[in-house]
Amino acid sequence: MKAIDVKEVTVRVPGSCGELLQGWYGGEPFLVTCPIARYTTVRASATLQGLVGLGEKSRRALQLYLRGASIEKLPFGMRLTSELPRGKGMASSSADIAAVLAAASHALGQLLAPEAILRLAVQVEPTDAVFMRGIVCLNQVTGRVQRTYHSLSYPQLTIFDTGGTVDTAACHAAAVGQEEHPWEPLLAALAQGERRLAEAATQSARWNQAILPKDAFEALLQEARACGALGLVAAHSGTVIGVIWPSQLAHDAISCRSAQLAQQFPELECLGISLMRDGGIEIL
Numbered sequence: 308m309k310a311i312d313v314k315e316v317t318v319r320v321p322g323s324c325g326e327l328l329q330g331w332y333g334g335e336p337f338l339v340t341c342p343i344a345r346y347t348t349v350r351a352s353a354t355l356q357g358l359v360g361l362g363e364k365s366r367r368a369l370q371l372y373l374r375g376a377s378i379e380k381l382p383f384g385m386r387l388t389s390e391l392p393r394g395k396g397m398a399s400s401s402a403d404i405a406a407v408l409a410a411a412s413h414a415l416g417q418l419l420a421p422e423a424i425l426r427l428a429v430q431v432e433p434t435d436a437v438f439m440r441g442i443v444c445l446n447q448v449t450g451r452v453q454r455t456y457h458s459l460s461y462p463q464l465t466i467f468d469t470g471g472t473v474d475t476a477a478c479h480a481a482a483v484g485q486e487e488h489p490w491e492p493l494l495a496a497l498a499q500g501e502r503r504l505a506e507a508a509t510q511s512a513r514w515n516q517a518i519l520p521k522d523a524f525e526a527l528l529q530e531a532r533a534c535g536a537l538g539l540v541a542a543h544s545g546t547v548i549g550v551i552w553p554s555q556l557a558h559d560a561i562s563c564r565s566a567q568l569a570q571q572f573p574e575l576e577c578l579g580i581s582l583m584r585d586g587g588i589e590i591l
Contacts, residue, residue, distance in 0.1 A: 312382070312416070313351075313352070313353040313382055313383045313414050313415070314413060314414050314415075314416065315350075315351065315352040315353070315354070315414070316350070316351050316352075316410055316413045316414050316590060317348065317349070317350045317351075317410070317590070317591040318348070318349050318350075318351075318406050318409045318410040318413065318588060318589065318590055318591065319346040319347065319348040319349075319406060319588075319589050319591060320346060320347050320401075320402040320405045320406040320409070320437060320438045320587075320588055320589070321342040321343060321344065321345065321346055321398075321402065321437050321584060321586060321587075322342070322343060322345045322346065322347065322389075322390070322391035322397045322398045322399060322402045322437060323340060323341045323342055323343060323396075323397055323398035323435055323437050323542075324341050324343050324397065324464050324466050324540055324542070324547060324549035324581065324583070325341055325396045325397075325512075325540055325541045325542030325543060325545060325547055325548070325549065326338040326339055326340065326341055326396075326435065326511075326540075326541075326542070326543050327339040327340070327341045327442070327497060327504070327507065327508045327511070327540060328444070328490065328493055328494065328497070328507060328508065328511040329511060329515065329543035329544075330487070330488060330490060330511065330514065330515070330543075331487050332487060332488075332490045335446050335448075335449075335451075336433075336446055336447060336448055337444055337445065337446055337447070337453060337490075338435065338444070338445065338447050338543070339442060339443070339444045339456075339494070339497065340398075340435060340436055340437050340439070340442050340443050340445075340586055341442075341508075341540055341549075341583060342398075342437045342442070342583065342584050342585065342586040342587075343397075343464065343466075343581040343582065343583055343584060344581050344582045344583075344584050345390040345391055345397070345581055346389070346390055346391075346402070347387065347388070347389040347390070347391060347399065347402035347403050347405075347406045348387070348388050348389070348406065348591075349385055349386070349387045349388075349403075349406040349407050349409070349410040350385065350386045350410065351383050351384070351385045351410040351411060351413070351414040352383055352384065352414075353382065353383045353384075354384075355383060355384030355385060355386055356384045357384050357385075358381075358384065358385050358387075359384070359385065359386040359387065360386055360387035360388060360389075361385065361387050361403070361407060362400070362403060364400045364403065364404060364431050364432060365387065365400070365403040365404050365406075365407040367431050368404040368407060368408055368427050368428060368430075368431050369407050369408065369411060371427050371430055371431070372408055372411060372412065372419070372427055373411075375427075376415070378415070381411065383414055385407065385410060385411065387403060387406065387407065389402070389403065392468075392578075393472065394471075394472025394473055394474070394545070394546070395468060395472065395473075395542065395545050395546050395547050396473060396541075396542020396543070396544055396545010396546060396547050397542070397545065397547060398435040398437045400431075400432060401428060401432075401434050401435040401436065401437055401438070402437055402438070404424070404427075404428045404431060404434075405421075405424050405428065405437070405438035405588060406438075406588070408424045408427060408428075409424065409438070409588045409590075413590065418588075418590070421436075421438050421439045421440060421587070421588060422439075424438055424588075425438075425439065425445075425450045425452075426450055428450070429447075429448065429449060429450040433447040433448050434447050434450065435447065436450075436452075436586065437586045438586060438587065438588050439452070439455075439586050439587070440455070440585065440586060440587045441455050441456055441457045441585055441586060441587075442455070442456040442457075442459055442497070442585070442586060443455050443456070443586065444456075444494065454494070456497055456498055457585075459497060459498060459504065460500055460501030460504055460554065461582060461583040461584055461585075462501050462504075462505070462537070462551050462552055462553065462554055462582075462583055463552045463554075463556075463558065463561055463580055463581070463582050463583070464540065464549035464550060464551055464552070464580065464581055464582070464583055465549065465550040465552070465561065465564075465565040465568065465577065465579070465580050466547055466548075466549050466550075466577070466578040466579060466580075466581060467523075467527065467547065467548050467549075467550070467568075467569075467572070467575040467576065467577055467578065468546055468547050468575065468576040468577075468578055469521045469522070469523060469546045469547070469548065469574075469575060470546060470574070470575075470576070471546055472546065473519070473542075473544055473545050473546055488514050492507075493507040493510060493511060494507075501537060501551075501553065501554060502537055502553075504551075505536075505537035505538035505539075505540075505551040506537075506538060508538055508539065508540040508541075508551065509528065509538035509539050509540075509551075511541075511543070512524065512539055512540060512541035512543070512548070515541060515543045518543070519543065519544065521541065521546075521548060523548075523572055523574065523575060524539070524541070524548065526572070527539065527548060527550070527568070527572060527575070530568060530571055530572075531550045531568060534564040534567060534568065535552070535553065535556060535564065536550045536551060536552055536553075536564075537551045537552065537553055538551050539551065547578070548575075550565070550568065552564075558580070561580055562580065565577060565580060
C-alpha cells in the first residue's frame with residue numbers, strides 16, 4: 308500500500324475510574340465498565356515515522372491485527388499520548404490497545420468495529436472494554452458481553468490514588484473462582500438512577516476489600532458521605548477510588564469538598580475530578 312492511500316486519522320478512547328462492579332457471577336468473572344472523560348489519543352499518519360508511545364501490549368495487539376489482515380508492514384507511523392497513569396486501574400492498557408487498533412484500521416481504510424477490537428484485545432490481556440458503546444457488563448477474560456446499559460446517570464467523580472501499582476493480569480488470575488455474591492440486584496440497580504448506581508458501586512467495592520484491600524476505604528466513604536457524596540467506586544484490580552457526587556452539586560462545590568477530603572487523607576493522592584461518560588471510540 309502506498310503512502311498516498313493512507314488516511315490520516317486521530318482517535319481517542321476513554322479510560323476509567325476502576326469498575327462500577329466486578330466479581331464472579333454465574334460461574335465466570337465479570338466487570339461493568341466505568342468510563343471517564345480522560346483519554347488515550349493515537350494519531351496515525353504517513354508523515355509520522357515509527358511507533359511512538361506504544362507500549363508492549365498495544366504493540367502486541369497491533370501485530371495480531373496486522374497478521375490477521377495479511378499486512379507485513381505499516382505504511383505509516385503512529386504516535387500515542389495518554390492522560391491515564393499506568394498500573395492504577397484506570398484502563399490505560401485497554402484504552403491504548405483500542406485506540407491503536409482503531410487508528411491503524413481506519414488509516415488502512417476500514418475502521419474495526421468495537422466487537423472486533425474486543426476479540427483482539429482479550430488475546431493480549433483481560434480487558435476493560437471502555438471502547439464499547441455505552442456501559443457494558445462483560446467477561447473480561449473471554450470478551451463475552453453479557454449486557455449493555457445506555458443513558459445511565461453520569462456523575463462527577465473525584466479520583467484518589469491509594470498508591471503503588473497493580474499487575475492487572477495477576478489480580479484477575481488470583482480472583483478465579485472467588486466467592487459469588489448476590490449480583491443481580493446490583494446489576495439492575497445501575498439503571499435505577501445515580502443514587503442506586505452509587506450504592507451498587509459502593510457494595511461491589513466493599514466486597515472487593517476481601518481480595519484487594521484499600522486501607523482508607525471505609526474512612527474515606529464515611530467522610531465523603533458526610534460531605535454529601537453518594538458513595539465510592541473502586542478499581543477492583545488497581546489502586547484508585549472515585550468519590551461519586553450527586554449531579555445537582557455544582558462543580559465549584561465538588562472542588563471545595565474534594566480539597567477538604569484531600570486534606571483529611573494526606574496519604575491519598577488526589578488525581579482531580581472527572582465526569583463519568585459513555586464508553587466508545589471517537590474519531591477526531
